[in-house]
Amino acid sequence: MLFAILSLKGISQNNYAVAPIPFQPFSGTLAPLTTEDDRYSGVINLPFNFDFYGTSYNQIIVSTNGYIDFRTELAGQYSPWAISYQIPWPSFAVKSSIFGCYSDLNNPVGGQGAISYGTYGTAPNRKFVVVYDNQPHYQCNNTIAPDSFQISISEASSIIDVQIINRTPCNTWQQGAGVIGLINSDGTQGITPPGRNTGSWTASQEAWRFYRPNYYPNYSFVRCGDMTTGIQFFNLAVAAGDLSSSPSGVTFHETMVDAQTNVNAIANTASYANITNPQTIYANSNGIVKPVILSVVDCNIDFDSDNAASEIEDVNGDSNLANDDTDFDGIPNYLDNDDDGDLVLTNLEYVFANKNNVTQGANILRDTDSDGIPNYLDNDDDGDNVLTFLEDYNRDGNPSNDDTNTNGSADYLDFAVALGVTPITLTNDAIKLYPNPTTDLLNIQNNAEDTNAFIEIYAINGAKVKSLKATETLTTISVADLQTGVYFVKVTLNNQVGNYKFIKN
Secondary structure (H helix, E strand, O other), X not given: OOOEEOOOOOOXXXXXXXXXXXXXXXXXXXXXXXXOOOEEOOOEEEEEEEEEOOEEEEEEEEXXXXXXXXXXXXXXXXXXXXXXXXXXXXXXXXOOEEEEEEOOEOOOOOOOOEEEEEEEOOOOOOEEEEEEEEEOEOOOEXXXXXXXXXXXXEOOOOOEEEEEEEEOOOOOOHHHOEEEEEEOOOOOXXXXXXXXXXXXXXXXXXXXXXXXOOOOOOEEEEEEOOOOOOOOEEOHHHHHHHHOOOHHHOXXXXXXXXXXXXXXXXXXXXXXXXXXOOEEEEEEEOOEEEEEEEXXXXXXXXXXXXXXXXXXXXXXXXXXXXXXXXXXXXOOHHHOOOOOOOOOOHHHHOOEOEEOOEEOOOOOEOOOOOOOOOHHHOOOOOOOOOOHHHHOOOOOOOHHHOOOOOOOOOHHHOOOOEOOEOOOEOOOOOEEEEOOOEOOEEEEEEOOOOOOEEEEEEEOOOOEEEEEXXXXXXXXXXXXXXXXXXXXXXXXXXXXEEEEEEEEO
């Protein structure tokens, strides 16, 4: 009998997808990397194993031309700069790589550009990041703005994020060729964001996430506890509910062998005490085995320095800190300094309500739109159906300093301000969405006199997932490729804006 360590709810481990995410680059101190132009770095040890196209790696090398490469046997050698194909392509010059912004960068020793790398976060939710700062282009050098971008890889979820701070093509060399994306070991599989395959393109303050839907190599169960012993009682029913739609069929075992043969199941799953910290046990669901990591942490520590105590960041109240991720960015709330993904840091939103500058009580958190969701967990703080992330009208990555009507209140807290447009908005009768909920197709019926509309669809975390121009009274959009959840539709028509919601089943 064959057994596999796979995601209990997952699909093919090689099936990557890409989606836009809010622009939130890493800021912190990292180790500098010095290498010659068009060269790979020496071998860099990763602080965790990382699964890339189904192979687990614990080492990488970094190219001065804007990418991470898992072929460590090439350390210190020549790093290709020529880009002649779009990916995927078996003849592509680079394989087994993550392209932050692959192009012919000019980064000699002592040059103006800098490359750095390091790790942040707490196991098992750490991130490893490589930062390319002010990278000039070969041939263009100082005649155009240098490129700056970041690549980060996540421990628990194998998620890959690329943050583009600035990219300007050097069109006099290789026609400005550049690429963001992934490519596997033989070039037969690869993926790029729309418009970011090999070609000349310009970008500023954009971010992309590469992920395998529902793929998680481990399940983490993190509990608050007494750190003098590091021992705590875990209700494994919590893990079973997360791991399977039929939790009663999930069994837990102390060894992988027992899990694979489905014997010696843990009997007291309601109150299982770990014997080490952390401790790995194993879950079996229909013959599929998955490691479950039990960890005890000191909740007196504010791990993300967001002023919200770690213990209260167990939002769903099930005792597991690791499965609370309000903004679905792959980082649990207790490690995330922006819990709702709205670009306003939690330490600015976790404040107590006040009246006439008098605090009303420690149990009353600020909830500007009175929707029952405190601002630090609400990605639409003023209830105007415009995500806080989208109310960054000056596009500096901080909605807190936008006050377009100069009334002293930030726009993301001001119901009267919607996307910097005058309060004249489309009536509910002007635009109709149906069917709602929907599975495959969304119809947008335009009953206004003007049929020239611009339509944008945003995920609940603020990432734009679709946009198009419409000229007909009825526009049908395929949403079959979207994940299940709530989405926002912004319709701009004749200087008016309408904001709507639909549910994707």
